[in-house]
Amino acid sequence: MTTNGETARVLVIPCSGIGKVHGLISREATYEITDNLAQANADTMCLALLVMGDEEALSKIRSSHCITIDGCPKYCAQKNVELAGGQVAESIMVAEAFKNHRGAQPGTATKLTEDGWLVVREIAEGLSDRVQDLCGCEGEH
Amino acid sequence: MADETLKVGIISCSGEEIPEGTISRLATRRVLELLRAGQTVTLCLPLFLAGGEGERAFAREHPTIAVDGCGKLCAKRGTEMHSGPVSASIVVSEILGDCPSGCGRSTKGTTDADKEAIWVVSERIAAEVDAILSSSTDCCTSDGDDNASCACSKPLPGMQIEVNGRPVTIAGLGLIFDHLAENGLEADDACGDKLLETVRIYHDIRPSEEQGYRSALVSAYKAYRR
Numbered sequence: 001m002t003t004n005g006e007t008a009r010v011l012v013i014p015c016s017g018i019g020k021v022h023g024l025i026s027r028e029a030t031y032e033i034t035d036n037l038a039q040a041n042a043d044t045m046c047l048a049l050l051v052m053g054d055e056e057a058l059s060k061i062r063s064s065h066c067i068t069i070d071g072c073p074k075y076c077a078q079k080n081v082e083l084a085g086g087q088v089a090e091s092i093m094v095a096e097a098f099k100n101h102r103g104a105q106p107g108t109a110t111k112l113t114e115d116g117w118l119v120v121r122e123i124a125e126g127l128s129d130r131v132q133d134l135c136g137c138e139g140e141h
Numbered sequence: 142m143a144d145e146t147l148k149v150g151i152i153s154c155s156g157e158e159i160p161e162g163t164i165s166r167l168a169t170r171r172v173l174e175l176l177r178a179g180q181t182v183t184l185c186l187p188l189f190l191a192g193g194e195g196e197r198a199f200a201r202e203h204p205t206i207a208v209d210g211c212g213k214l215c216a217k218r219g220t221e222m223h224s225g226p227v228s229a230s231i232v233v234s235e236i237l238g239d240c241p242s243g244c245g246r247s248t249k250g251t252t253d254a255d256k257e258a259i260w261v262v263s264e265r266i267a268a269e270v271d272a273i274l275s276s277s278t279d280c281c282t283s284d285g286d287d288n289a290s291c292a293c294s295k296p297l298p299g300m301q302i303e304v305n306g307r308p309v310t311i312a313g314l315g316l317i318f319d320h321l322a323e324n325g326l327e328a329d330d331a332c333g334d335k336l337l338e339t340v341r342i343y344h345d346i347r348p349s350e351e352q353g354y355r356s357a358l359v360s361a362y363k364a365y366r367r
Contacts, residue, residue: 014157015187016155016157018155018166018185018186019185023185032247035247044157046162047157048154048190049215051186052190052215052218054213076188079191080187083191108315109170110167110171110316
């Protein structure tokens with residue numbers, strides 16, 4: 001996707017669920033992508049701002065590829081991006097990432113343990129590859 | 142048996158784009174887990190905004206405090222649009238001014254500036270909770286099966302220790318342990334006084350029970366740090 005001829009950054013949007021550790025993992029995985037692994041090609045957006053119908057947020061979401069990270073099966077991030085007219089190129093749920101980490105103790109909704117940060121890194125690494133794919137594909141079109 | 146305790150709802154914006162969103166989220170958690178555990182409940186804002194009648198009933202069944210990171214007031218406006226007037230509105234950027242410039246969005250490598258900001262905002266929220274509870278008489282009550290909050294929004298359960306053979310649950314004990322560990326408290330036999338001094342700020346300990354609590358807390362802290 002492009003804006004004024006420039007490739008738009010991929011928007012990574014977490015649910016940030018406040019009740020469980022999975023919400024914090026979704027949030028931290030997002031920052032790992034936008035601030036470290038894919039800094040040049042990814043950005044995030046306040047989910048609540050989008051849900052409240054902010055015009056600037058709506059415009060941005062409709063002109064970008066989106067990746068959503070949800071903590072629980074309610075899929076608040078994915079559903080709200082889709083309701084706002086955004087295209088979700090990739091959607092993951094944090095609980096899925098725990099399938100390879102049976103018995104892991106990831107921490108709380110406030111603070112992650114080493115196990116929690118390990119899951120954050122795994123999610124972020126997988127999705128940052130996807131960010132590069134999305135940006136690379138645009139270049140070829 | 143129904144718990145007739147009035148609970149105050151706290152809805153935080155959690156704004157992902159700015160440090161103030163992280164501060165609002167963590168300050169809210171601190172109130173839920175530590176400062177006013179058992180007196181407060183929360184709900185994920187996106188779930189509330191996009192949810193059904195169960196979620197929308199939240200602010201009708203609880204006096205609600207909106208905690209927003211910035212002047213866009215998503216938490217306050219969203220709550221009032223869908224559920225009813227909020228009892229109080231807190232805006233992190235108004236409380237902290239330029240201070241969040243030293244704060245980060247991620248909890249990785251939390252700095253003293255982050256901790257200070259979270260502390261200041263959480264104390265403000267707790268003060269609003271107290272004001273609401275002290276001014277309330279017979280408005281909203283909630284029972285043990287709280288339909289107005291989702292299952293994941295309950296305050297974290299406390300940690301249980303055994304004091305003189307009796308199980309005792311202390312709300313937020315894990316957080317207290319984390320805080321003391323970060324401040325260098327060694328998990329040895331000399332840590333009892335500091336543990337007791339800190340825990341009694343949040344949990345009533347009678348003088349006659351001090352020794353039992355001290356020994357139970359030392360054992361629990363050692364196990365926690367192992």
